Amino acid sequence: MTAxxxxxxxTLGYDRHPAVHHLNGKVAEGALLAVVGxxxxxxxxxxxxxxxxxxxxxxxxxRNGAKKETIAYLxxxxxxxxxxxxxxxxxVAMGLWHSAGLFGGIGRAQKRNIEQAISTVGLDGFExxxxxxxxxxxxxxALFARLLLQDARLILLDEPFAALDENTIADLSALIARWHxxxxxxxxxxxxxxxxxxxxxxxxxxxxxAVAWGKTNEVLTADNLxxxxxxxxxxxxxxxxxxxxx
Amino acid sequence: xYDYLISPFIEFEFMRRALVGAxxxxxxxxxxxxxxxxxxxxxTGDAMxxxxxxxxxxxxxxxxxxxxAMTAGGIVAGVTVAVxxxxxxxxxxxxxxxxxxxxxxxxxxxGVLIVSLRGSNIDLLHVLFGTVLALxxxxxxxxxxxxxISLLALALIWRPLVLECVDPxxxxxxxxxxxxxxxxxxxxxxxxxxxxxxxxxxxxAVGIMMLPAAAARFWVKELTAMIVLAIxxxxxxxxxxxxxxxxxxxxxxxxxxxxxxxxYAGSVLFGPVGGLKRHFIPVRHLEA
Numbered sequence: 001m002t003a004x005x006x007x008x009x010x011t012l013g014y015d016r017h018p019a020v021h022h023l024n025g026k027v028a029e030g031a032l033l034a035v036v037g038x039x040x041x042x043x044x045x046x047x048x049x050x051x052x053x054x055x056x057x058x059x060x061x062x063r064n065g066a067k068k069e070t071i072a073y074l075x076x077x078x079x080x081x082x083x084x085x086x087x088x089x090x091x092v093a094m095g096l097w098h099s100a101g102l103f104g105g106i107g108r109a110q111k112r113n114i115e116q117a118i119s120t121v122g123l124d125g126f127e128x129x130x131x132x133x134x135x136x137x138x139x140x141x142a143l144f145a146r147l148l149l150q151d152a153r154l155i156l157l158d159e160p161f162a163a164l165d166e167n168t169i170a171d172l173s174a175l176i177a178r179w180h181x182x183x184x185x186x187x188x189x190x191x192x193x194x195x196x197x198x199x200x201x202x203x204x205x206x207x208x209x210a211v212a213w214g215k216t217n218e219v220l221t222a223d224n225l226x227x228x229x230x231x232x233x234x235x236x237x238x239x240x241x242x243x244x245x246x
Numbered sequence: 247x248y249d250y251l252i253s254p255f256i257e258f259e260f261m262r263r264a265l266v267g268a269x270x271x272x273x274x275x276x277x278x279x280x281x282x283x284x285x286x287x288x289x290t291g292d293a294m295x296x297x298x299x300x301x302x303x304x305x306x307x308x309x310x311x312x313x314x315a316m317t318a319g320g321i322v323a324g325v326t327v328a329v330x331x332x333x334x335x336x337x338x339x340x341x342x343x344x345x346x347x348x349x350x351x352x353x354x355x356x357g358v359l360i361v362s363l364r365g366s367n368i369d370l371l372h373v374l375f376g377t378v379l380a381l382x383x384x385x386x387x388x389x390x391x392x393x394x395i396s397l398l399a400l401a402l403i404w405r406p407l408v409l410e411c412v413d414p415x416x417x418x419x420x421x422x423x424x425x426x427x428x429x430x431x432x433x434x435x436x437x438x439x440x441x442x443x444x445x446x447x448x449x450x451a452v453g454i455m456m457l458p459a460a461a462a463r464f465w466v467k468e469l470t471a472m473i474v475l476a477i478x479x480x481x482x483x484x485x486x487x488x489x490x491x492x493x494x495x496x497x498x499x500x501x502x503x504x505x506x507x508x509x510y511a512g513s514v515l516f517g518p519v520g521g522l523k524r525h526f527i528p529v530r531h532l533e534a
């Protein structure tokens with residue numbers, strides 16, 4: 001079994017304060033991993049580290065040679081300017097960046113792919129709607145269509161279901177299941193533990209440090225969850241320098 | 247009618263030159279203005295116009311009313327401020343507007359200082375308000391070159407520029423072209439402002455960029471249409487402004503901007519996309 005990702009004594013943080021502290025472990029290729037933990041546990045920070053938006057304070061992330069274009073990342077609060085005059089079709093088409101690039105044309109096959117992606121997420125008929133007119137759920141569907149086109153081997157989703165209704169969650173998690181079936185590696189930050197238990201075989205319970213990591217039913221025990229809750233989540237302004245092996 | 251609308255341009259060469267200059271400015275400046283507006287950088291243009299002023303003034307000091315010296319001075323000052331502010335904003339936590347304010351204020355102070363050290367009482371009215379009615383061949387060529395460069399460069403950076411506006415994080419995750427695109431865009435803004443100050447002066451150059459762009463937003467929802475309309479409105483402002491100036495004897499630069507302002511006001515009132523008209527004449531809502 002090859003590892004898609006390996007964390008080696010990884011510490012990520014802001015201004016010397018660790019948000020993810022001495023994390024070790026491997027994510028197998030084709031894994032469907034849920035990252036859970038209280039607010040401030042470092043879940044989003046971990047994803048930012050994996051995409052390379054944040055450099056490690058110490059340690060490293062071994063991406064097994066994965067290039068930028070094989071990683072797709074959907075941040076928690078996508079900073080999308082929804083007042084910008086662009087329609088759903090063009091937003092979804094951005095997912096073709098790696099094949100089309102700066103100047104490449106978008107051929108007939110690719111146009112079909114775009115239409116198919118829009119249809120897969122259930123946004124038929126919305127192609128020419130400007131993104132400012134979409135509801136929260138429709139916007140998230142459009143972003144999933146863009147992910148579809150990105151065709152990435154490693155997919156990182158940061159709370160993709162926040163503030164969505166059951167219907168949308170069901171549709172979008174079916175997409176995640178489909179990606180899993182295609183042997184893509186998926187790491188998803190989630191808060192809904194029932195959803196994690198029913199759909200994610202593997203979990204990482206994070207509270208700055210890894211509380212537990214393994215099979216979901218062994219990780220999400222009452223004991224572990226209570227432990228995660230206790231671990232403090234505030235930055236200590238006068239925290240001493242960490243002496244653990246650097 | 248003919249006498250009023252067309253003959254001024256047939257009869258006088260300086261009017262024809264002014265018209266060509268105004269058209270060139272419209273072609274280059276209006277699209278840049280649309281992107282500035284959509285990126286909420288409308289006032290950046292204004293700040294940059296101030297930043298260019300000292301550069302042009304220094305060029306003027308050393309070489310007099312020399313097109314090359316003043317253009318070079320303006321571009322150097324503008325690019326320094328725009329790129330410096332952009333780099334600081336990207337590599338620190340500073341927001342771009344604050345970083346820009348810091349840079350352009352320093353640039354302005356430096357420019358005024360240099361002028362005062364020379365101790366001569368220089369007539370900078372030309373730089374402040376432009377000389378649209380006295381454009382020579384070299385200046386016209388400069389304006390045309392700037393318009394050409396702007397349109398070509400915008401075509402080249404179109405995709406990353408749009409992406410950078412809509413979803414900068416996504417662009418960052420798929421490509422490294424975000425920063426260079428931003429810098430090219432800032433350079434285009436500086437170029438157009440420098441071109442603008444020869445015709446309209448530093449203080450009004452921003453007007454022909456921003457007013458047509460802001461007006462166009464009230465009429466269309468789609469980006470390409472918005473840019474085309476902004477160019478048309480800018481051209482219209484140039485033409486009507488020159489006519490107004492010719493017939494009333496008013497200064498040409500301000501007349502052009504004033505016409506653009508009137509077009510903007512009309513758009514705010516009657517534009518179908520979010521114009522005020524909707525507030526006063528309610529339409530009945532649809533079924534679904």
